[in-house]
Amino acid sequence: MTNPQRDTRVIATYNIKGGVGKTSAAVNLAYLAAAAGHQTLLWDLDPQAASTYLFRVRPKVKGGGRGLLRKRNSARDHIKATDHERLDLLPADFSYRHLDLALDQFKKPAARLRKVLAPLRADYDYIFLDCPPSISLVSEAVFEASDALLVPVIPATLSSRAYEQLEELTRAGKVGRRSGTATFAFFSMADVSRPLHLQVMERLRGIDQLTVLGVAIPTADEVELMGEERNPVNVFAPASAAAVAYVALWTEIERRLRPSAPPAGS
Amino acid sequence: MSARGELFTYADAAAQVRAALPPSYGVTRAPDGVIDVRDERQKLVCRIRVRVLAGGSQWLTLTPLRGYERKCERIRCWLERGGLRPSWQWKQARVPMVVDEPANVAAARVLQRLLEIQQANLPGVLVGEDPEFLHDLRVANRRARSVVRQMRAAFLPEPAARIVAELRWLGAQTGATRDLEVLLVTLDPATAELAPVRLLLERRLARARAEMTVTLRSPRAAQLDRTLTRLAQDAAQRAPAAALPVAELAAARIRRLHRSIVRAGGAISAPMEPQAYHALRKQGKELRYLLELFGLALFDNTAVSELITALKELQDVLGRHQDCAVHATTLRQLAPELAAQAGGAAALLATGAVIARLETQQAEAREHFESSFNVFASARQRKLVARVFD
Incomplete structure (x- = not known):
């Protein structure tokens, strides 16, 4: 139901690098937000359509990305309910691979996604954006539209390089430019039995520019199994280490985004 | 519903x-x-x-x-x-049938369908939130009685009589509630003087509904569905005229009933007692049910529809006449109770005005009776009946 009084938070899972756990984070955190009673939307912006696949939705948006951006209220017409209560999906479409070009046709391309999302704020408490791995006009529009950027980082050398690039972007004012946008990094696919992972985690926590959340998502078969089960980890393996870690991560994110809100489940 | x-x-x-x-x-x-x-x-x-x-x-x-x-x-x-x-x-009681089907088989199927509708409305009646359930239950009840009475040649007499008795019992339990519900709807809620009348009627309705609910939850009511289903099966065993094709039996009944209404209606003159109109209306209902349940399924649809249209107009007039009579009687019965209440005089006056309006409507219905009856009993309609059902 539409509620103009909602204090919506837009959260983007973002990393320049692919395969770091953006989609897993977006799907699991969106599911947990909805399970906690919040009206939640996940927009799969990645033309690879992994989130869309996981929710068994057809990766098709009539009119494509261009159509979505052009009409102010168009997004609402393309939203699909997932199998989970209160959790909706705005599916991916193959045309999203040209979203940069589509954005470029607008006078203020970076502000366009925010405009598209504006009418949806009345419907949802949380809007998650599952972003494609790149640094592009789409990324800039995502930065502009989001209240929080959530950056999964694998604690390995190459992945940490992407993290450092993000840190440079932050310092240059490209990320978090809009007032109130928070950037949170968290460790993904972390293996604490490996000394290298521990070393990298320690080094990155020392960088002042970005906030690294305390919870790390462990490397786990259950996360891999999401593709088979086509469900969030907390649906089919709620007692697994990964599921428990996602719950802890969501609790921490929600506490940071809504410091005055009561903890989930209270 | x-x-x-x-x-x-x-x-x-x-x-x-x-x-x-x-x-x-x-x-x-x-x-x-x-x-x-x-x-x-x-x-x-x-x-x-x-x-x-x-x-x-x-x-x-x-x-x-x-x-x-x-x-x-x-x-x-x-x-x-x-x-x-x-x-x-759901409300559609018509079941498919063919003209040369044995009358007992086809009539039993119609009866069974009506019993289903009646039974399915029972929970809704007991909840009491939507008057449509009661209306639909009563219509199904009347139709079922009518089928057993009019197609009696197709049923064994003893179980058929018991079916009618059981159905009449159920119908009787619901009459007061339905009448009061309809009367309350007809009273203008904007007339403040009628507020005590509405209050009295609402109390009566609550009492009638409570009594009805108790009866409908009784062991007899709980057994009713099973009893009626068993009786319907018994009744459909071969009666003397059971093997008669359904179309033949239905046509004979329709012809006879039509003739009877034409005769009875022709004998009515304007100052007659309301009972004469009511008796005619009851016959009209029986004919309408026969036409709707058997006529449309077995005979020329266009012709049967034309007959139904003329009959409906006549029934509307007779229905208005009867409703006005029933409502006026109920309101008159309230007078002693109203007079004893504070503000009773104003309420009595307002009730008097309502009764006068009902009497005027009743008189108008009597005036319209002749014209609608003339259409129903016209040579064209009689020829139509003869052509379709002879």
């Missing part, structure tokens, strides 16, 4: 849904009487809530998930094609 868009069935709903959908679709029973339907991608697209009524009918409400409205419509089409019936068919 039921939410628009519902489907109903007498078979196992989940099994019927599974059978009606393509094999690539998934159907699972969720808790709380819900059936989940998944499409060929195994995506949940539609939820079906199932309610089971006391009459054994199962009612299905389809709710699409957001973004899957069209798919849900397709599912509905498949279900209808698979034998689930849309709710608008």
Whole structure:
């Protein structure tokens, strides 16, 4: 139901690098937000359509990305309910691979996604954006539209390089430019039995520019199994280490985004 | 009586849904009487809530998930094609039949259908939130009695008489409630002076409803469905005229009833007692039920529809006349109680005005009677009856 009084938070899972756990984070955190009673939307912006696949939705948006951006209220017409209560999906479409070009046709391309999302704020408490791995006009529009950027980082050398690039972007004012946008990094696919992972985690926590959340998502078969089960980890393996870690991560994110809100489940 | 868009069935709903959908679709029973339907991608697209009524009918409400409205419509089409019936068919008492079918078989099928409708409305009557349930139950009840009476040659007399007695008993339990419900609707809520009248009527209605509810929850009522079903089966055993083709028996009854109404109506003159109009109306109802339940199924539809139209107009006039008489009588009975109340004088005056208006409407109905009866009894209509049913 539409509620103009909602204090919506837009959260983007973002990393320049692919395969770091953006989609897993977006799907699991969106599911947990909805399970906690919040009206939640996940927009799969990645033309690879992994989130869309996981929710068994057809990766098709009539009119494509261009159509979505052009009409102010168009997004609402393309939203699909997932199998989970209160959790909706705005599916991916193959045309999203040209979203940069589509954005470029607008006078203020970076502000366009925010405009598209504006009418949806009345419907949802949380809007998650599952972003494609790149640094592009789409990324800039995502930065502009989001209240929080959530950056999964694998604690390995190459992945940490992407993290450092993000840190440079932050310092240059490209990320978090809009007032109130928070950037949170968290460790993904972390293996604490490996000394290298521990070393990298320690080094990155020392960088002042970005906030690294305390919870790390462990490397786990259950996360891999999401593709088979086509469900969030907390649906089919709620007692697994990964599921428990996602719950802890969501609790921490929600506490940071809504410091005055009561903890989930209270 | 039921939410628009519902489907109903007498078979196992989940099994019927599974059978009606393509094999690539998934159907699972969720808790709380819900059936989940998944499409060929195994995506949940539609939820079906199932309610089971006391009459054994199962009612299905389809709710699409957001973004899957069209798919849900397709599912509905498949279900209808698979034998689930849309709710608008619920009141439809007509059952398919063929002209040379034995009368007892066809009449028993119609009777059974009417008993189902009556029984299925019973839970709704007991809840008491929607007067439509009571209305539909009473219509089914009258129609069932009418079928047994008019098609009596097709039934064994002893069980048939017991069916009528049981049905009349049920009908009698519901009459006061229905009359008061209708009367309350006709009173203008904007007339402040009528507030004490409304209050008295509402109290009476509450009492009538409570008494009706107690009776309808009694062991006799609880057994009624089984009793009637058994009696209907017994009655449909071979009666002397059971082998008669249904069309032949129905045509004979329609001809006879039509003739009887033409004769009785012709004998009515304006100052007659209201009972004469009421007796004619009752006969008219019997004819209408025969035409609707058997006439339309077995004979020339256009001709039968024309007869029904003329009859309906006559019945409307007679119905208005009877309703005014019943309402005026009920309101007059309130006078001593009203007079004893504070503000009773004003209420009495207002009630008097309502009664006067009812009497005027009754007189108007009597005036209209002649013209509508003349259409019904016209040479054209009589010829039509002769052509179709001779």
